[in-house]
Amino acid sequence: MECTDRQPFDIVRDILKVIEELNTLKDVDSILDKVLGEARAMTHCDAGSIFLVEGENLRFWYVHNDTLFTGTNASKHLYTDFTVPINEQSIVGYAAMAGTTIDIPDAYKLSGNEPYSFNKSFDEETGYRTGSMLTIPLRTFSGKIVGVMQLINAHDTCGRVHPFTADDIQYAPLFANSASVTIERGMMTREIMLRMMKMAEMRDPNETGAHVQRVGAYTAEIYQQWAHRRGLDEFVIKRKKDTLRLAAMLHDVGKVGISDVILKKPGRFEPHEAAIMKWHSVYGAALFANTTSELDQLCKEIALGHHERWDGKGYPGRLPEDLGQVRELCVEEIAGEDIPLAARITALADVYDALISSRVYKAAWPEDKVLEEILRCRGTQFDPEVVDAFMDIQDVIRAIRHKYQG
Numbered sequence: 001m002e003c004t005d006r007q008p009f010d011i012v013r014d015i016l017k018v019i020e021e022l023n024t025l026k027d028v029d030s031i032l033d034k035v036l037g038e039a040r041a042m043t044h045c046d047a048g049s050i051f052l053v054e055g056e057n058l059r060f061w062y063v064h065n066d067t068l069f070t071g072t073n074a075s076k077h078l079y080t081d082f083t084v085p086i087n088e089q090s091i092v093g094y095a096a097m098a099g100t101t102i103d104i105p106d107a108y109k110l111s112g113n114e115p116y117s118f119n120k121s122f123d124e125e126t127g128y129r130t131g132s133m134l135t136i137p138l139r140t141f142s143g144k145i146v147g148v149m150q151l152i153n154a155h156d157t158c159g160r161v162h163p164f165t166a167d168d169i170q171y172a173p174l175f176a177n178s179a180s181v182t183i184e185r186g187m188m189t190r191e192i193m194l195r196m197m198k199m200a201e202m203r204d205p206n207e208t209g210a211h212v213q214r215v216g217a218y219t220a221e222i223y224q225q226w227a228h229r230r231g232l233d234e235f236v237i238k239r240k241k242d243t244l245r246l247a248a249m250l251h252d253v254g255k256v257g258i259s260d261v262i263l264k265k266p267g268r269f270e271p272h273e274a275a276i277m278k279w280h281s282v283y284g285a286a287l288f289a290n291t292t293s294e295l296d297q298l299c300k301e302i303a304l305g306h307h308e309r310w311d312g313k314g315y316p317g318r319l320p321e322d323l324g325q326v327r328e329l330c331v332e333e334i335a336g337e338d339i340p341l342a343a344r345i346t347a348l349a350d351v352y353d354a355l356i357s358s359r360v361y362k363a364a365w366p367e368d369k370v371l372e373e374i375l376r377c378r379g380t381q382f383d384p385e386v387v388d389a390f391m392d393i394q395d396v397i398r399a400i401r402h403k404y405q406g
Helices: 008-022 028-043 072-079 091-098 121-126 166-203 209-229 234-249 253-257 271-277 280-286 294-305 341-356 367-376 384-392 394-403
Strands: 045-054 057-065 083-085 102-104 133-139 145-155
Touching: 008 028, 008 166, 028 045, 028 057, 028 145, 028 166, 028 234, 045 091, 057 072, 057 091, 057 145, 072 209, 072 394, 083 091, 091 102, 091 133, 091 145, 133 166, 145 166, 166 209, 166 234, 209 234, 209 341, 209 384, 209 394, 234 294, 234 341, 253 280, 253 294, 280 294, 294 341, 341 367, 341 384, 367 384, 384 394
Parallel strands: none
Antiparallel strands: 045 057, 045 145, 057 083, 102 133, 133 145
16 A cells, blocks of 8 residues: 555545455454554555553554564564553653654654654664654544554665655554554454453463463464465465464363362362363353354364364364263364364463463473473474474564563
8 A cells, every 4th residue: 555646536545445454353463463564555664663552651562674573583573562651751652642643754853842752772772773753643533542653764766764755644644543443443352352361260360361362472473483384375374363363362261161169279180170171172162162253263173172182182082063962072082183273273372381380289380391391292292383383483482471471
């Protein structure tokens, strides 16, 4: 979506087309990736970031930088975690406070009379040179500001940094405001998921919001690396990643059907208690038995299969389609690629998080010991290709763990 040498009608038409595409996405991270990518294409800029409103602050949420962030571990930068007060001290804080777009031709040539100031720390740490900046409040049609988008270093056709054009300044905010409603919807979807898991957390002290956010993020990033290794189309990868993150967050939702006597037991289960706990996989899948969407189908596959093993020794095994008729688990084993990919990936993400986190019955394992265990179980408990993808992105995995602590 580009503005250069095009008529206003064509630009607005293309903006509406992108908004229509955005409405097919569900998870807030996928929505932000699309919004930032389209805004950068429109303005021909090298980098950008999006902050979302969180109380009296802006939380850093998404980033692109073609100069700095490339290769396997580019995703780790998406999990950088910091907040900026909504006030006049920073450029993004001022844009949110004042509700106005800020166009800066060169960040290093501010007069000093502006109410805000440019923070050079990122440039000093990375060697990047921030030039032109366009900072846009993300305002819904009702006037609510849900965040701020900052676009950096507009380029000419020769790749030289120059100020944002008049068309950029006119149409980028129009696109941002139109996209804000979709962003708000994505935030609400994520919040609904977390509230569903809050129900499980009230019953199972191990099932925390931080745990499900980590498992969802691990699963999405492992899938992306697995898909890249297989050479899948980037569009297909992004669409699958969008729903996979949300579905993986609900992997243990079936625990709401397990007795408190078992869920809240402070320590390891007796054999008969462990047998009862295994039914949470069936209960979770039953919630999504009447699938009406790809998200429902992934939720069902993950809930049912995230305790299956590559060698067939997991549970609950192959079950009838009508889960209401299930009377016994593990009558028939399911193994290898017969286990849905989403479940195979979530299985690794869930075990990794369980090992590296403290529980009421154990201390957190050291990272080197956890990775050694994952590799030991490659080809038995876990899909070998999934393990290889996981090992490729350890910088990303650590960044996720750091962001969603607790």
